[in-house]
Amino acid sequence: MLGFLTARQAGVDDPLRLRRAESTRRVLSLKLNPDRDVDRVHGNGINTIDIDAVEGRYMLSGGADGVIVIYDLENYSRKQQYSCKAVCTVGRSSRYVHKFSVETVQWYPYDTGMFVSSSFDKTMKVWDSETLKPAEVFEFEGNVYSHHLSPIARKHSLIAVGTKDPKIQLCDLKSGSRIHVLQGHRSEILSVRWSPRYDHILATASADSKVKVWDVRQASGSLFTLDQHNGDKSKASSEAVNTAHNGRVNGLCFTGDGLYLLTTGTDDRMRLWNSATGENTLVNYGKVCNESRKRLQFTVSRGCSPEFVFVPCGSSVAVYALHTGELVTTLRGHYNNVDCCEFHPDYQELYSGGKDCNILAWVPVPRASDVEEESKSANQAAADQSSVNPAFQDAWSSDED
């Protein structure tokens, strides 16, 4: 570590190198911390969580009973022990609450004044976070499995919605119109995802084992379909031509830079694809247990090298290295199936929610303090109990001193 700091100081190393090294070290040491807790508000399983992209301060969670909760993740108390409080809830008593389970929630990418939630009651609601009332309700004909707003779009504000219908609907937030439809799949759409690199590229995964990548500006069909055998027709039986998996595809995730796309399927496999060409990179992750009949929310780390994939596997979260496919570790702590996980890129923390109604925060293990520091802090702690971290101490002094 000191070597990295000196190299950075001397200008031998790029500043990014130190940051990446430290982020990777932190991700490799993720553990459950007794000091960090998330308020338990849900009475039923948690289906989806989302952390806002602007500040990384608020977290949304949607539950199987239709309840939506907003948590504050920042720790402004000066204590080590912190429990993320629920700021507000759309509970069962609210007039506008979803009737059935909430499947996807997402913050509006530019500020936390608005969020969108979609549910099995065949509606998608756009909520005002201040008043907790829906500003707009979109109704559909089948269960809504997944929706996604593009995190980088400036020219459009389309929400891609995947429902039981094989057609993907694009709902416009500005005008409320839903006439733009993408046709091509043959079965229900389990997951949709916009690319974080281009605002017109959309990837969709369906129960017919296919994953299609679309350019929404084009009038014709999809750009390409992902093929697990890379066009080598000899490897598979003839029904499995042009499929991404040998079963339903229920999870999609782009890497942070948008260059690669990860897909998971009920054939217990996870595949890494080059998002520009649609080529299967043939990284072998082994058996990634997947029994979900709905969308699986998994996530990729950002800012580390090598990048890590966090996949919910049964009642634990498996961590794989992105490009080599090796299983780095398994995070065990939930009492029941884990349904969703989300990575906080600024603090390298992982939040996971599952059927046991808990959201667990996996926090990097803090560095062990040196022997000298320990004795000094022991003296300080005796004198001054509240200040644990000298960074929080008020060191301001007025000019007249």
Add this chain to the structure above:
Amino acid sequence: MNRKRALISDAFKVKKIRNETQKFGAVSEGDGPTDIRSTLETLMKLFPRKLFNDTLPQIVVKHQLYSIHNDKTLVDKELNKLREQGELLMFQLGFDADAFGLVFASDYKAKVLAGEDGRTTRATVEKFLEKLPSPCTELSFSKDKMLRELHFTDSEITQLVKSGVLTVRDAGSWWLSIPNSGKFTKYFIQGRKAVLGMVKKSKYSEVLKTELEERRTTSLVKFHMKYHIHDIVGAEMVESISTTSGTLLRFVDS
């Protein structure tokens, strides 16, 4: 320090990984440079030739290699290299979409020709083996390809299917296959089921690897116990956990 591998110094990784994966007991796999070829040869030695009266070449299933080497992507890459060099042939075994059989090319050719001795189909089979593109990276052939590129007639294709070198995949396309491998598949599946049953019936559905190797096998298990253990560990049907008394195999409920 191996500069090629990581962007960050190994010193950073060591603290966490050492705590998590302390190897207890006997460490069976060496961590040296992965030599896939020698692993293949070791696994091939486990294949019982006498059982099939020497008519079959030695077959190794691809996922057996995953139980010996940790990095699956590396194993896949090395196998592709060997196939491109023309030394190894891969076959779709048929009972599982993911189960691929590996045979050394020279072995395969020798056994097939030996099996064709004195048969009417010998000439066609010889012609096919010669025409087989070496390095052969394909698992199946379509009718188009057979007629145009390899210049085989319909009746010759029928002869090849009869001799067992090709098996029907679908109307107009065939898998490359090993003649007389039906017996192999039958014994393999039977043995796999029996060994898995042994692990499942044990107390807590787990058993030490060394203990399993020493158990008396029923008549259903015709292959070497180690062959089956590599298979079930590599296919992730059992979890392999290192403990202070050796490797433990625990049945995975899926």
